[in-house]
Amino acid sequence: KAGVTQTPRYLIKTRGQQVTLSCSPISGHRSVSWYQQTPGQGLQFLFEYFSETQRNKGNFPGRFSGRQFSNSRSEMNVSTLELGDSALYLCASSLARIEETQYFGPGTRLLVL
Amino acid sequence: GQQVMQIPQYQHVQEGEDFTTYCNSSTTLSNIQWYKQRPGGHPVFLIQLVKSGEVKKQKRLTFQFGEAKKNSSLHITATQTTDVGTYFCAGIPQGAQKLVFGQGTRLTINP
Numbered sequence: 001k002a003g004v005t006q007t008p009r010y011l012i013k014t015r016g017q018q019v020t021l022s023c024s025p026i027s028g029h030r031s032v033s034w035y036q037q038t039p040g041q042g043l044q045f046l047f048e049y050f051s052e053t054q055r056n057k058g059n060f061p062g063r064f065s066g067r068q069f070s071n072s073r074s075e076m077n078v079s080t081l082e083l084g085d086s087a088l089y090l091c092a093s094s095l096a097r098i099e100e101t102q103y104f105g106p107g108t109r110l111l112v113l
Numbered sequence: 114g115q116q117v118m119q120i121p122q123y124q125h126v127q128e129g130e131d132f133t134t135y136c137n138s139s140t141t142l143s144n145i146q147w148y149k150q151r152p153g154g155h156p157v158f159l160i161q162l163v164k165s166g167e168v169k170k171q172k173r174l175t176f177q178f179g180e181a182k183k184n185s186s187l188h189i190t191a192t193q194t195t196d197v198g199t200y201f202c203a204g205i206p207q208g209a210q211k212l213v214f215g216q217g218t219r220l221t222i223n224p
Contacts, residue, residue: 035214042201042214042216042217043156043201043203043217045213045214048210056210092156098210098211101161102146102148102156102203102212104148104155104156104157106154106155107155
């Protein structure tokens with residue numbers, strides 16, 4: 001069974017731009033969560049999607065948004081990029097609930113200049 | 114807010130020595146999960162503990178969940194160079210529906 005895939009793997013943007021990251025969960029997994037990982041803040045929960053609905057949300061500004069499609073693939077968007085948004089963005093999928101094992105993708109490394 | 118604290122932040126050991134990382138929550142956790150992230154990699158699930166006082170073993174790794182379900186530990190016996198990485202605990206505070214990660218403990222090993 002293929003693992004979680006994320007595209008692109010690396011991205012360089014400038015302040016003020018916007019970016020869209022994509023995540024394809026493991027086949028059959030319906031819950032997709034997004035995390036931001038930085039050296040200073042560790043792994044921070046962004047949001048979780050299930051059946052095309054945002055089920056849970058972390059403490060991030062409205063510039064961070066996401067969506068999930070009917071095939072469970074998910075995208076996250078960050079608008080008006082700031083230098084502090086530079087991070088590794090990880091997507092994780094599970095069968096149906098966030099309490100279950102989270103299978104992480106390789107991440108998208110975003111650098112904002 | 115709901116926090117999961119993990120200590121130590123860094124640990125350097127000689128190969129063959131033991132290693133322990135501790136995880137403490139300000140609130141009761143419905144479960145605790147442990148992940149390992151190798152340098153340059155992504156977190157990989159190790160184990161989940163659900164019951165109060167639960168102890169689970171995976172070869173040289175021993176995981177414990179405290180009686181009050183507010184703390185947990187991971188102990189590695191006789192470390193090997195393959196154990197290098199950052200170990201994260203993650204829990205779901207009761208009443209919340211999100212996984213809160215500890216800051217992680219970065220383990221380095223001198224061969």
